[in-house]
Amino acid sequence: MSRTVEIVVGLFLIAGFAAFAFLAIQVSGLNPTATQGDTYTLVARFNNVAGLNQGARVTVAGVQVGRVAAIRLDPLSVRAEVEMHINDRIDYLTDDSIAAIQTSGILGEKYIAISIGGSPDILGNGDRIRETQSALVLEELVGKFLSNMVNK
Amino acid sequence: MTTRTARQRQNDDYIQIDNLHFRYRDRTVFRGIDMRIPRGGITAIMGPSGSGKTSLLRLIAGQLKPGAGTVRVGGTDIHRLSRSALFRERRKMGFLFQSGALFTDLSVYENVAFPLRAHTRLPDTMIRDLVLMKLEAVGLRGARHLMPATLSGGMARRVALARAIVLDPELILYDEPFAGQDPISTGMLAALIKRLNDTLNLTSIIISHDVPETASIARHAYVLADGQVAGQGPIQEILESRAPEVRQFVKGLPDGPVPFHYPAPDYRDDLDLGETC
Amino acid sequence: MLNAIALLGRYGLNRLATLGRAGVLFVAALWGRPTLRPGLSLLVRQLFNAGVLSLVIIVMSGLFVGMVLALQGYTVLVRFGAVEALGQAVSLSLVRELGPVVAALLFAGRAGSAMTAEIGLMKATEQLVAMDMIGVDAVRRVVRPRLLAGIITMPLLAQIFNAVAIGGAVLVGVKWLGVDSNAFWVNMRESLSFGEDILNGIIKSLVFGVIVSWIAVFQGYDSEPTSRGIGEATTRTVVYSSLAVLGMDFLLTAMMFGVD
Numbered sequence: 029m030s031r032t033v034e035i036v037v038g039l040f041l042i043a044g045f046a047a048f049a050f051l052a053i054q055v056s057g058l059n060p061t062a063t064q065g066d067t068y069t070l071v072a073r074f075n076n077v078a079g080l081n082q083g084a085r086v087t088v089a090g091v092q093v094g095r096v097a098a099i100r101l102d103p104l105s106v107r108a109e110v111e112m113h114i115n116d117r118i119d120y121l122t123d124d125s126i127a128a129i130q131t132s133g134i135l136g137e138k139y140i141a142i143s144i145g146g147s148p149d150i151l152g153n154g155d156r157i158r159e160t161q162s163a164l165v166l167e168e169l170v171g172k173f174l175s176n177m178v179n180k
Numbered sequence: 181m182t183t184r185t186a187r188q189r190q191n192d193d194y195i196q197i198d199n200l201h202f203r204y205r206d207r208t209v210f211r212g213i214d215m216r217i218p219r220g221g222i223t224a225i226m227g228p229s230g231s232g233k234t235s236l237l238r239l240i241a242g243q244l245k246p247g248a249g250t251v252r253v254g255g256t257d258i259h260r261l262s263r264s265a266l267f268r269e270r271r272k273m274g275f276l277f278q279s280g281a282l283f284t285d286l287s288v289y290e291n292v293a294f295p296l297r298a299h300t301r302l303p304d305t306m307i308r309d310l311v312l313m314k315l316e317a318v319g320l321r322g323a324r325h326l327m328p329a330t331l332s333g334g335m336a337r338r339v340a341l342a343r344a345i346v347l348d349p350e351l352i353l354y355d356e357p358f359a360g361q362d363p364i365s366t367g368m369l370a371a372l373i374k375r376l377n378d379t380l381n382l383t384s385i386i387i388s389h390d391v392p393e394t395a396s397i398a399r400h401a402y403v404l405a406d407g408q409v410a411g412q413g414p415i416q417e418i419l420e421s422r423a424p425e426v427r428q429f430v431k432g433l434p435d436g437p438v439p440f441h442y443p444a445p446d447y448r449d450d451l452d453l454g455e456t457c
Numbered sequence: 458m459l460n461a462i463a464l465l466g467r468y469g470l471n472r473l474a475t476l477g478r479a480g481v482l483f484v485a486a487l488w489g490r491p492t493l494r495p496g497l498s499l500l501v502r503q504l505f506n507a508g509v510l511s512l513v514i515i516v517m518s519g520l521f522v523g524m525v526l527a528l529q530g531y532t533v534l535v536r537f538g539a540v541e542a543l544g545q546a547v548s549l550s551l552v553r554e555l556g557p558v559v560a561a562l563l564f565a566g567r568a569g570s571a572m573t574a575e576i577g578l579m580k581a582t583e584q585l586v587a588m589d590m591i592g593v594d595a596v597r598r599v600v601r602p603r604l605l606a607g608i609i610t611m612p613l614l615a616q617i618f619n620a621v622a623i624g625g626a627v628l629v630g631v632k633w634l635g636v637d638s639n640a641f642w643v644n645m646r647e648s649l650s651f652g653e654d655i656l657n658g659i660i661k662s663l664v665f666g667v668i669v670s671w672i673a674v675f676q677g678y679d680s681e682p683t684s685r686g687i688g689e690a691t692t693r694t695v696v697y698s699s700l701a702v703l704g705m706d707f708l709l710t711a712m713m714f715g716v717d
Contacts, residue, residue: 037504044613047620055548267592281587298593
């Protein structure tokens with residue numbers, strides 16, 4: 029009797045930890061190897077990063093290559109400076125690449141999409157992406173659209 | 181052995197209670213009680229319901245604290261002990277609860293083994309021998325695998341008795357051992373209490389309002405009434421006492437110092453039989 | 458009038474004393490070195506009572522809650538053409554809120570009330586006093602394993618609830634309503650972070666575990682030792698722990714995900 033109780037309790041504990049592991053890995057996408065992998069840092073300045081969060085994806089052609097590590101205000105230019113950690117294996121980003129803040133779907137998360145240019149020079153650790161496109165702010169768009177309507 | 185007999189001669193009362201006062205919530209339970217419980221005998225403490233008999237047992241066991249006065253058990257003042265010293269002192273006491281108070285999640289065997297497991301590091305084989313001996317003494321060796329829920333009231337009390345004596349105490353406190361028992365199991369319990377007391381050389385205190393059964397085995401008796409000792413002495417004297425409180429209790433008279441009527445205003449006034457008719 | 462004020466004062470003092478007793482019990486139960494010999498097997502027994510016996514209700518409720526969430530979420534999201542966000546909507550509300558809270562409420566009803574009734578019954582049948590008389594600390598022997606078991610099982614039960622509920626959501630959302638499986642999972646993974654969401658959810662359920670089992674053991678230990686008293690204590694356990702869980706949930710949410 030007591031033996032079965034112990035075994036069942038053991039199963040229960042395992043089930044609990046398994047559920048935890050499932051949530052951690054499958055649901056939150058916690059992946060120890062991916063975050064630990066070697067990265068190098070790139071910086072880009074945007075006029076507006078509204079809605080972009082730390083930890084957001086950085087993609088090339090829709091494939092994730094890194095994450096946003098930090099977002100801060102550059103006091104000189106008064107623009108938003110975004111620091112990105114890019115996977116080491118992606119060592120072919122040219123110095124004329126364009127970083128754009130995009131939205132997945134209408135209501136989705138903001139992420140950074142990098143389009144690679146044709147320059148022979150490659151970006152290294154600490155380099156800056158010069159060409160940027162800011163976040164699309166829906167309210168501004170709507171505002172412009174409305175004022176156009178009125179002006180007509 | 182010589183020291184023990186010397187101490188016995190010097191102090192033949194196992195329990196001394198002096199000027200005990202006790203209040204429970206807003207009620208005064210005891211107003212100055214003195215008692216001497218002799219070593220090695222069965223002493224009955226009797227009294228009507230609500231006279232504080234159970235409180236007295238708990239005071240002796242140190243579970244309740246008195247307002248004033250002292251309780252000495254085997255010479256030590258119970259209420260001045262630290263918690264751990266009190267727990268050590270209690271190993272010399274067995275307590276038989278009114279309901280038996282068996283642990284419902286443990287079998288009969290484990291119930292009796294409980295004090296041994298809690299206080300000793302004996303190997304399992306020795307625990308087994310001790311438990312079976314005590315169960316044999318109460319005639320329930322065959323019931324060791326049963327759970328308490330399946331026992332009759334009398335059997336549960338006998339198991340509880342086996343548990344109370346498993347550590348070989350010097351003193352056993354019985355709280356209403358006969359309450360709610362049929363005549364057969366009452367007689368069985370009475371005989372058992374007497375036999376255990378004689379063979380194990382114990383001091384026993386029985387709290388009861390069951391006069392004939394208690395009188396058949398006790399040597400001395402105290403009668404409590406109204407927060408005080410109303411009568412005391414050898415059992416035969418108590419049974420023939422002329423003191424009104426004792427007489428009413430022992431003979432079971434419907435009216436006396438304990439009134440039949442709850443205090444009430446005048447009957448005629450209450451029924452409005454005054455000037456109106 | 459003066460009488461009413463005095464009455465109110467006495468009521469307040471009584472409440473305060475009750476709170477004090479609860480605090481003393483909590484400390485007394487956890488105080489002192491844990492003992493391995495009877496301690497571990499007593500704990501296993503209580504893990505069984507609190508955890509395993511709550512499993513059925515947790516799994517069933519988790520399944521239904523997940524299915525309902527998926528259904529409700531789908532009907533709203535389909536209007537915006539954003540059904541891909543279903544995984545995100547379901548998992549966020551589950552991991553942050555519904556999992557810990559609903560699991561705690563179910564736990565209070567299933568395991569908490571059982572704890573109260575059990576301890577209350579032990580008190581009413583003089584088992585606690587008997588232990589004291591035998592020289593065994595009833596608080597450590599009876600209250601401690603139950604309290605610990607509640608604190609340990611609550612986060613595990615909440616995690617199981619979440620996992621099953623997400624399974625239920627997949628069943629309804631992906632299998633029946635035809636949301637793209639890949640979009641469902643990817644969206645979920647994108648929007649949930651381990652540190653912020655999952656860990657905070659676990660902290661929540663840990664706090665709820667402490668609260669519910671504390672209330673449960675205290676109500677049992679402090680109950681009036683009659684059958685009516687035990688019934689009332691059981692009711693109080695469910696009512697007080699439900700209120701405490703919901704109130705505490707607001708505070709914790711404000712602290713964790715608050716607008717900063």
